Amino acid sequence: MDEGNTMGIIKTDKLTFEYIRRDEEGNVEGITRAVDEVDLDIRQGDFIAILGHNGSGKSTLAKHINAILYPTEGTVWVDGMDTQDESRLWDIRQEAGMVFQNPDNQIIGQVVEEDVGFGPENMGVPTKEIWERVEESLKAVGMYEYRKHSPNKLSGGQKQRVSIAGVIAMHPKCIILDEPTAMLDPNGRKEVIRAVRALNDVEGITVVLITHYMEEIIHADMVFVMDQGHIAMEGTPREIFSRVEELQELRLDVPQVTLLAHELRQKGVNLPEGILTIEEFTEALMAVPGC
C-alpha cells in the first residue's frame, strides 16, 4: 500500500468547529465551540472508538471526516486529501463511508439489494459490477438471504447491517459509525458490533465507532473520550477503563465487571485496574490470597 506515507488514513490538525446561536428573532446569542482543537491521527486498519456524553461533540467531529461539515479552523485529511478541497469531495466520501444512528432514515431502496446498490449507482459503477459488489457486501454482513426482502420487515439490527453493506459496497478505506446501536435492542447491538469487528479483522477496513455503550469498545485499538468538544482522555481500552472516577465525571460509565473490580480494590482487595472481561476478573480474584 502506501508504506512511504506516514500520514494516517484520517488525520486532523487543530480541528475546530464553531456555530452561531441565534434566538427566536434571529439575533446572535453567542457562539458554541462544538469541536475544540482536536488532533487525530488514525492508521489504516485500526479500530478506533470515540466516546462521550450526549453533547460532547463526538457526532459533530465524525461529520467532519466525510466532509458533511467543514472546519471553522484547522484541517481534516482523508487518505491525504484535504476535506475542504471541493474537487476531491466525492473521492473523500467514497473513501470514508458513514453509517448513522436511525435505521429507517438511511435506507432509500424499497428492496434490500436495491438499497445496497444505491452507493455504487451514484458512483457510476457499471451494472454488472454493481451486482457483484452488492452480493459480496451483503455476504460480508450476513444479510445475503434477505436481499429480495422489503426493509420494512427487518429488525433494527438487520437494517443497520444493510446500511453497513450499502457503505462497504462503495469499497471505502474506512467506515465511520455514528452511534449505530443507540436505537437497537441488546441483540441488535451485538449483531451490528459483530459485523463491524468482522469488517475490521477480515477486510482490514479502518473503523471509527462513535458510541456511549462501554461494552462495545473493549476490542478497540485506541479509545478517545470527548468532553465539551475536546479530547479529554485517550488510550487503549484498558487504560481508559482504569480511570473509573474520571469517566463517571464525564457522564460515562464502565461495564459492571470493571466497576465491581474497582470497588473491591477500594476496599483493599489487590486487583489490577482496567479489568475488561469476566475471565480477567475471575483470574485476578483467584490470584488474591484468601481465596
Place this chain on the structure above:
Amino acid sequence: MIRDITLGQYYQADSVIHKLDPRVKLVATIGFIISLFVVDSWVGYVVAALFLACMIKLSKVPFGYMVKGMKAIVFILLITVVFNLFLTPGEPLVTLWKLTITKEGLRIAVMMAVRLSFLIVGSSLMTLTTTPNSLTDGMEKLMGPLKHVKVPVHEVSMMMSIALRFIPILLEETDKIMKAQIARGADFESGNLIKKAKAMVPLLVPLFISAFRRANDLAMAMEARCYRGGEHRTKMKPLCYRGADRVAYCVLLLYFAGCVAIRVWL
C-alpha cells in the same frame, strides 16, 4: 401490521403481464384510457371489453382484486349515472313524478358508466401487476427526453420513490403519536368539525417535525453515499425492451387502430 400495507396493491404473480417492461404498461394504460373516449358505439365498447378481459386473464390476478378498486368510485359512478339519466334533454322514455328519463340520457349514462368502470379496472390492472418502484423507474425513463427542456425528471422520480418508501413508516408513526396523545386524554373522535380539526394539532405538529427530521437525516445519508443528482448515475436494474415488450406494443397498436377504425366507419 401497518407496515404490511402494499401501496397500489401490488399482487404477486408470475404472468406475462407482470414481466412486461413498466413503460409498456404505462403507455398501454394511457392508450387504453384514450381509446375509451375514442370509441362511442356499442361495437367499440365490446371490443374494449374483450381487450380488457384478455389482459386480466393473462395477468393471473383474481377478478375479485380488480373489482376492489371499483368500491372507491361507486359513489361517483352513481352520481354520474343519475345526473346524465335525468338531466339530458331529448326524446322522453319514462317519466317519474317531475323527472324524465330520455333516450339520449339513458345512452349517455350507460356510456359514462362503462367508460368509468373500464378506466378504473384498467388502471388497477397496471398497479396490480407493477411494483411502485418499477412504475417510478418506467416514468423516469419515459420522461427522459423532457430533460432537454430542463424538466427535473430524475429528481421527481427520486422524490416519488422516497415518498413511497416512507409512507408506511409515517403511517406507523402517526399511529404511535395518536396513541401517545390518547394516553394523555386526547379525543380524536367526538365533537363537531371545528373541534376535530383543532384536535389534529397534537397529531400533525409532531408528525411534520418528524417528517422533516427524517428528510434531513436521509439527505445526509444520501450525500454520504455520494448522491449528487442524476448526472453520471448508472442503474442496477436498467430498463431494456425485450421481445415480449415489442409484441405487446404491436398488440396495443392493433387494438388502437381497431378502435379508430370502428369510430370512423361505424
Place this chain on the structure above:
Amino acid sequence: MSDVENRDKEETKIMSLILDHVNYIYGEDTALAVHALKDINLVIPDGQFIGLIGHTGSGKSTLVQHLNGLIRPTGGAIYYNGEDIHDKDYDKKKLRSKVGLVFQYPEHQLFEIDVFKDVCFGPKNLGLSQKETELRAYAALKQVGLADEYFYQSPFDLSGGQKRRVAIAGVLAMKPDILILDEPTAGLDPKGRDEILDQIAKLKEETGITVILVSHSMEDVAEYVERIIVMSRGSVLYDDTPREVFRHYKELEQVGLAAPQVTYIMQALAKQGMKVDTAVTTIREAKQSILQSLGK
C-alpha cells in the same frame, strides 16, 4: 405459586389492576393472524415497582397498551379497582388519567409552543379548571427536576434528556396511580440513564405510585425493581423477585434475554470454587458477597 402471588391474593381488596385470562389476536379474520397475548393472568397491586422484560416481539408493548385501554383484548377481561374497563359505560378517559403510559422516545409527541403549555395538555383534556391545570403542570415539571428557566421555552430548543423529562411530566400532570414507562432510558448517555431512573425511584418513594418499567437493560431492572415479569412469545414466562428470575439465566438466554453481568461474574467465581452467593443481581450485593468470602 410464588410468594409474591400468595401475598397479593390476600390484598386483593386494594388491588389496582387485574388481568384475567387476557388474550389478544390481531388480524383475527385474516390469514396473518398473530396471537400476541396468550392467556395472561396478572395482578398489579398498589405501590409496587415492577420490571417488564422480554425479547422484541414478546408482547410487552401490546400488554402495556392493554393496561390503559388503548387496545381491547379479544378474550378475557381487565379490571381496574374492581370494574371491567371495557364495560359499555366505563370512562376510558378517566382510566387513562389513573394509568399513565409514557411511550418510547416520548419527546416525539411534544407539540406546543412552550414547555408549560405542553404539560398542561393532559390535565386540560381531563376538563380541569385552568387554575388546577396550571398547578398540576407546575408540580409535574418540578417532579421531573426541570429548572424553572425552561418552562416558557419552546420544547424543541431543549436537549434530548430535557425534552424527555417534559414528556414524562406531561403524563405525571394527569396524577396517575400507576405509571408505565416504556424504555425511558432509550438513547440517553450513561449518566442520563441513571438520572432518569433515580428520578423515577425518588418519585415512587415520595408518592407511593405504582411503577411498571419496561426495559431491555437487565442491570437497570435488577437495580431498581422489586418484581420482574418476563414475557416470551406472548406468555408470561416468569413473575417473581429479581433474585428468583435471574436464577433462571439459562432459560432467559434461550428466549433472547440474559441476566445482569454481575450474575455471570458470580457464577464464574463459584465455578472456580469460591464461596459466593450466585444469585446476586446488583454490584452492591456482589461486592458484599465477595468481601465476605475473602473474610474482610
